[in-house]
Structures are given as structure tokens and as C-alpha cells.
Amino acid sequence: MNWNSLIEDRNRFFWILHTAGWLGFAFIHFLGSLLHDLRDIFVIIIFLNAYAGWLLTIPLRYVYRKAWNLTPGKIVIVIIVCSYVVGVLWRVVANINYWEIYKHGFRPDFWLMYTQNSIWFFYIILSWSVLYFGIKYYQMLQKEKQNVLQANTVAHQAQLKMLRYQLNPHFLFNTLNAISTLIMVKDNKTANGMVTKLSEFLRYTLDKDPMKKVNLATEFKALQLYLDIEKVRFEERLQVNFVLDDDCKEALVPSMILQPIVENAIKYAIAVQEDGGTIDIHCKHFGNDLLLEVADNGPGAEIKNGNLHRENGVGLANTRERLQALYGENFALVVSNNRPQGVKVNMRMPYEVSEES
Known part of the structure; x- marks a missing residue:
């Protein structure tokens, strides 16, 4: 039995x-x-x-x-x-x-x-x-207890997937190639700054426990490190706008929850357009919920039932798994078409603030 x-x-x-x-x-x-x-x-x-x-x-x-x-x-x-x-x-x-x-x-x-x-x-x-x-x-x-154990398991699996997704040879190759190019043109100051940002970003991804939440201000700083690295590649083709309400800065979120979504936007919206594009990142506090939004003005994508249909896409799936493990049914992740063009990802999770804040 x-x-x-x-x-x-x-x-x-x-x-x-x-x-x-x-x-x-x-x-x-x-x-x-x-x-x-x-x-x-x-x-x-x-x-x-x-x-x-x-x-x-x-x-x-x-x-x-x-x-x-x-x-x-x-x-x-x-x-x-x-x-x-x-x-x-x-x-x-x-x-x-x-x-x-x-x-x-x-x-x-x-x-x-x-x-x-x-x-x-x-x-x-x-x-x-x-x-x-x-x-x-x-x-x-x-x-x-079972939910906590499941959350630990899924979160650690998500961390491994996240690291594999972030630290793939393509990402490292592009980053190191950009640094090499900067050294060749003797732009050592920029190359040194890029190495520093890469080091800080890698340290952040490796040090943060996926089960421990961080405040949104810290998460935005880590995301900015990643974007600074990508901006060396795309230069003026990549534009990013942050809108973070004051009462959201101390709100707790799972570490590295935004990075896979932003990387999706760069890969499918910025890199495929000759003139690049813009990524808008918004955060709002509404009632008992924290609302996050990542929108781009790329060519868009096929969306069915709030999900993207892309080959080899794992960023959104990993994010959804982590949110479900941490919040049960008290979350939402919806993908929709942006206006006038592009893709928009909206996340809702409980608004939590550290007791030390």
C-alpha cells in the first residue's frame, strides 16, 4: 500500500x-x-x-x-x-x-x-x-513542510537552470569578446570596468541563496550590472528605462527574478532589430500585491493563453516554477502583446517588506 x-x-x-x-x-x-x-x-x-x-x-x-x-x-x-x-x-x-x-x-x-x-x-x-x-x-x-521542501528543491533546480541559462558559452563569449576588443583598441578603462561589472554580477548570482528574498533595490542593482555588460555589445541600440516607486525599494522579491525575463527581451527584441529597441521595467505597489512589468518594443511573438511559444525558451518557465514554489497559488505571471508592438510580461506577487526595514 x-x-x-x-x-x-x-x-x-x-x-x-x-x-x-x-x-x-x-x-x-x-x-x-x-x-x-x-x-x-x-x-x-x-x-x-x-x-x-x-x-x-x-x-x-x-x-x-x-x-x-x-x-x-x-x-x-x-x-x-x-x-x-x-x-x-x-x-x-x-x-x-x-x-x-x-x-x-x-x-x-x-x-x-x-x-x-x-x-x-x-x-x-x-x-x-x-x-x-x-x-x-x-x-x-x-x-x-512539503511545500517548503518542494520550494527548496525547485528553487535550487531553478538556480542551476538560471546559471546555465545565464552563463552559457554564448553569453561569456560575447562578453569576453567585447572585453578583448576594448583591450585591442586600448580602451583599458572601459575594459577594466566591464571586467569589474562581470565579476560583481557573477558573484551576485553565485552568492545569493535562491530561497532567500532580496529587496527590490538590490535586485535592480544586480540587473543593472547585467545590463551594463550587454550595453557594451549593443551600445546605443539598447535603451532601458527603470520606474521604481519609492515604496517598492524595500519590497522583497526572489533573487534574480527579473534577469531571465530581461535576457529574453534582449535576445528576442533587441538583438533581432537593426536599430535595437527599448526595455521598460516598472514596479508598483497595489494593495497587498507587488506588481512588476517588463516590456519591450520588439517584433513581438506568438502568445497563447498567456504563454510565449518560442523554441528553447526556458526563462519564463523557470520564473513561473520559482514563483509557484515560493507563493503557491498567490502569484500571477502573464505574457501579453505590448502596444504598439513588442511583448509585455507582468508579474504579481505578495507585497512583503523585511522586518528590519
Whole structure:
């Protein structure tokens, strides 16, 4: 049996635990009855009482689902009230079973006698409720742990892909060739500056943990290093405009989240045009979200369902994987046509600021 798949299927896991728990209750009750030398018919009473407990606690699951997002204090109140009500009902059913079957139709003088000794049944239902919430919280913590592990795995894979994407021979060849050309024409100052920028950029990409977020101002500085290197190749053909709102400078983003998108724009919008082009990078804070936009005025591309259709394109796929690993479903990455021409990539993620800021 695949235990992981069993646990991940919460609905099936609930029914298995629920049924096994009440069967265990019936078995323990049966063992206890052996000490009292009761008639064999008492086994039927035990089974009926366990079945009643199994049946009456099912509605609690749906009540507790509704109460899951309440404050802890309100959850405690809901648990106590519901456990007491179900405990009393269960006690009534148990007394009816005992008196009608074991006592051959016994009738108490006062109807409240049906609820006698309800406190013990209340404790059992309360234990069921505590176990329900305990298991549910445990599953939630395991899910969060799994998400963190998955985020680490995907992020490190994304980092390797990112480095392979960034540090490919083509990029290094063009950079080193540009430096060599500068040295040949004895423009040593520019060559030295380019080597320095390349060194700083490589150090940044290697030092930054992909799971640790950086503020947007730092990310823009790293992106500027990369663009400065590319500007040596394209000179005036590459124009970049940064628009960074003041309240976005300390916003936290995954490290190197913009570089693959900008590199896509350079590769498919700037390099293919004789006159080059312009890349606009915008950042805004809207409500609880951070909005990032990278737009170019290149020849455009085929876009279907918010995705680019390009051969060997991995930058956007890597970015989407990282965002999903870090933010779950609380993110968006949409590719659309820019106006009047080009491609526009919009990202939305939660607005977070470092506590030290």
C-alpha cells in the first residue's frame, strides 16, 4: 500500500481513521464487558453504541470545517458545545439500546433519565474532536513542510537552470569578446570596468541563496550590472528605462527574478532589430500585491493563453516554477502583446517588506 497517497487523500484518510477509531472503541468496550460476565446480547449493544457514535460524529466533521477559520477562542467554544450536544444525543441512543434490548423494553419514570451519565460520553466526543483538529493541524503542518521542501528543491533546480541559462558559452563569449576588443583598441578603462561589472554580477548570482528574498533595490542593482555588460555589445541600440516607486525599494522579491525575463527581451527584441529597441521595467505597489512589468518594443511573438511559444525558451518557465514554489497559488505571471508592438510580461506577487526595514 502507498501510505503517502493514502495520507494525501484527506477524505479517504478521514474515513479510514474514523471507522478504525470506532471499531477500536467497540473492541475495548467489549474487553471491558468480559470482566462483568454480561450476557452475549451485550455485544450487540456495544456494536450499536459504536455505530451510533460513528454516525453522530460525521456531522461534526462538516461543522468543524466551517469553524476552521475562526479565532482559536471561538473554535474552542464550538468544540465544547458540539461535543456536549453530540455526547448527550449519543447517551440517549445508548440508553435506548440498553433498555430496549438488554432490559427488554424498560421505561424510566422520567424522560431526563435518558440523558443520565452523559458526561462520560461528552468526554469521548470531546476526545474525538480534539483528535480531529490535531490530525488536521498535523496534516496542514506536513503540507507546509512539503511545500517548503518542494520550494527548496525547485528553487535550487531553478538556480542551476538560471546559471546555465545565464552563463552559457554564448553569453561569456560575447562578453569576453567585447572585453578583448576594448583591450585591442586600448580602451583599458572601459575594459577594466566591464571586467569589474562581470565579476560583481557573477558573484551576485553565485552568492545569493535562491530561497532567500532580496529587496527590490538590490535586485535592480544586480540587473543593472547585467545590463551594463550587454550595453557594451549593443551600445546605443539598447535603451532601458527603470520606474521604481519609492515604496517598492524595500519590497522583497526572489533573487534574480527579473534577469531571465530581461535576457529574453534582449535576445528576442533587441538583438533581432537593426536599430535595437527599448526595455521598460516598472514596479508598483497595489494593495497587498507587488506588481512588476517588463516590456519591450520588439517584433513581438506568438502568445497563447498567456504563454510565449518560442523554441528553447526556458526563462519564463523557470520564473513561473520559482514563483509557484515560493507563493503557491498567490502569484500571477502573464505574457501579453505590448502596444504598439513588442511583448509585455507582468508579474504579481505578495507585497512583503523585511522586518528590519
